[in-house]
Amino acid sequence: MSSLFYEAGQTYAPGLTYYEEYWPGGSDDLSFSSRGFPAIWGGERWYYENPNWHQPTDILANITPAMHLGATKAAVATLAILGLYPGQVNDVIAFDIGDGSSLQVSWSASIEPDVIGYRVYWGLESEVYTDSHFVSGISNTVDTLTMLLSDSTYYIIVRALDADNRLSYLATEVSATPRLAPAAPAGVVATPIQSGIEISWFRNTELDLAGYRLYRRLNDNPTYDSLNTALITDTSYTDHPLSGANRYYYAVRAFDLTGNYSELSAEAYGRPITLDQGILIVDETLNGTNPPDSLQDAFYRFIMTGYPYTEYEYGAVQEAPVLADFVPYSSVLWHADDFNSYFASGHIDDFRDYLDLGGNLWFVGWRPTANLEDQNAYPFNYSLGDFMYDYFKIAHVEMTTPLDSFQAADGLLGYPRLDVDTAKVPYGFWNGVLRNLEALTSVGPAEDIYTMDMRNNSSSYEGAVCGFRYLGNDYKLVFFGFPLYFMDQDQARLTAQQVMTDFGETGVAELPKENAPVSQLMLGQNTPNPFTEQTMLSYQLPAAGDVCLQIYNIAGQLVKTLVDTQQEPGVYNVIWSGLDNLGRRVSSGVYFCRLECKTQSDIKKMTILR
Known part of the structure; x- marks a missing residue:
């Protein structure tokens, strides 16, 4: 091409000087020279003596007309000559x-x-x-x-x-690539279908290809079983019927006409659409200390006690679930109780497909709409044709102001009140309330089920909707604009029971009685221990009485009173957030928790690491 440009320039623009260059170090020809091609350009013979060269004044107004005309002639002549050459060869x-x-x-x-x-x-x-x-x-x-x-x-x-x-x-x-054996099949995908999985892959291009063999393994079993004895000549296979209780992994191997075979393909994972495996709890909260992961896990296990559920840890991008993880379950509880990570936006198609299949979704978290949008550009407005409007039944979302003090969510339509658990509020300067919550405007026929109760009653968001439900014939959805973990766990348990009732889930009848008889006073070891921000204390009472649960430092000084009231016999859980009676964060060190009821007492040692 450079020689063609030179010949065209010599014929139609002889006044220019043509420079063939090959500068591996850079300049304008770098993209050519780095690939082994010489570059050529035309210009004035003494271009580098021009006072405008490589200066701010090197603009179109200062260009030499004769040089511009010559360069244009050379370029147009090159294109015209190219028109005489054969065209590109296609479909190689x-x-x-x-x-x-x-x-x-x-x-x-x-x-x-x-x-x-x-x-x-x-x-x-x-x-x-x-x-x-x-x-x-x-x-x-x-x-x-x-x-x-x-x-x-x-x-x-x-x-x-x-x-x-x-x-x-x-x-x-x-x-x-010339090979003796076929290449491993590429593009293997396992797509969920009703009670089965469809596996597909790209067709190999070897001319002596005979067909494929498909292999499958279940759950954590590392051994594959072959699904076919005769070679598959197509590039898809339907595995049916399958159980929603299992995880299925597939790999494909190609065979040629002389019996040579490829390495196994990359593995494809899938599960069938059954919607019969109970509830999937997706923990999208970033693992850490705010909230502590172990306490948050214990909270959701507690409120879902009595229901068949499976937990899915999603604390990092590489742990992302796919649609196949949803479709065996009749309901999904997706919670994201921190406001530092937004992963849900990458699953809009999964939510849409799951709801289209008739699944039920309970979506809760801190700034949940921002999580779904992957941005904090409040307010959000939606209309017909938007995913959030059509599927999540939301028309408008606002965030409360930094001065608003959310202390509870008042329930409607049979939903219980949810008070903020002041011991779990992540920041002491928030003074036992939550901030940065979403006020929601839902789309009919969705029904509002929670409104905001602000400590500052003059707030413009007092009474604003912060939770709603949609109980359609196509699917069911419950959406909270606040993080559930920071609410009272006993009330949250009742809320979970109401959501599950709305979803048609069963299992509440098997719940143990909260105040089931116990044989002796006992204080369990706190979990986690050591801890940095929050820890859970469990204790049991054999009889009714005045109960006192207090934290002391190593000098024997009272630090925090967690419980000082009369209680019925049974098992109780209490969260300590590492704050003293004045709401100040205590320092690292060893502390003692003392449980006392009537004449009995129990003590446990715990450690805080800041």
Whole structure:
């Protein structure tokens, strides 16, 4: 191409000087020279003496008209000459023949009558072609490359040649690898279907391909079983019927006509659509100390006690669930109780598909709409055609102001009141309330089920909707604009029971009685221990009485009174957030928790690491 530009310039713009350059170090020709191509350009002979060269004054107004005209002539002449050359060869494809040393190359015949044949180029580096040969005849569009290196990738282009010995300039590069055994199948995907999984993959390009064998393993079993004895000649397979209780993993192997076979493909994971495995609890909260992961897990296990559930930990991007993880379950509880990580936005299609299948979704968290949008651009407005409007039944979302003090959510339509658990509020300066919550405007026929109760009653968000439900014939949805973990766990348990009732889930009848009889006073070891922010204390009472649960430092000084009231016999859980009676964070060290009821007492040692 550079020589063509030079010849055109010498003929139609002889007044310019043409510079052929090959500067590996840079300049304007770097993108060419780094690939082995010489660059050429035309300009004034003493261009570097021009006072405007590479200066702020190097603008169009200061360009030499004669040079501009000459460069334009050379460029237009180059394009015009190119019009005489054969056009690009199309539909170039390279196939592995299967003998370990040969490739077959094919292409579409040129439609230009003066083409007399084609030159095929190949090499072991992209855009670097070390070998070529000529294929005579415009209709001969297949060529075989032989004596190649086995298992080495070759890069190939094809150019058309006309009767005047002109080669087409443009060419599309393809690549292929000569192998004795077939390549491992690529693009293996396992797609959930009703009570089954459809597995599909890309077709291999080896000319001696005989077919495929499909392998499957279950759950944590590392051993594969073959699903077919006769080779599959198609590129899809339906595995049916399957149980929603299992996880299925698939791999594909290609076979050629002489019995050689490929390595196993990359593994594909899937589960069938059954909607019969109970509740999936997706913990999207970033693992850490605010809230503490172990306490948050214990909270959701507590409120879902008595229901068949499976937990899914999603604290990092690489742990992301897929649609196959949802579809065995009749309901999904998705919670994100921190406001530092937004993962849900990557699952909009999963939510849409799951709801279209008739699944139920309970979505809760801190700034949940921002989580779904992956941005904090409040307020949000939605209309018909938007996912949030059509599926999540939301028309408008606002965030409360930094001065608003959310102390509870008042329930409607049978939902209980939810008070903020002051011991779990993440920041002491919030003074036992929550901030940065969402006020929601739902879309009918969705029904509002929670409104905000602000400590500052003058707030414009006092009484604003912060939770709603949609109980359609197509699917059911409950959406909270506040994080559930920071609410009173006993009230949250009643809320969970109401949500499950709305979803048609069963299991509440098997719940143990909260005040089930116990034989002796006992204080359990706090969990976690040591801890940094919050820990859970469990204790049991054999009889009713005045109960006192207090924290002391190593000097025997009272630090925090957690319980000082009369209670019935039973089992109780209390959260200590590491604050003293004045709401100040206590320092690292050893502390003692003392449980006292009537004449009995119990003590446990605990450690805080800040």
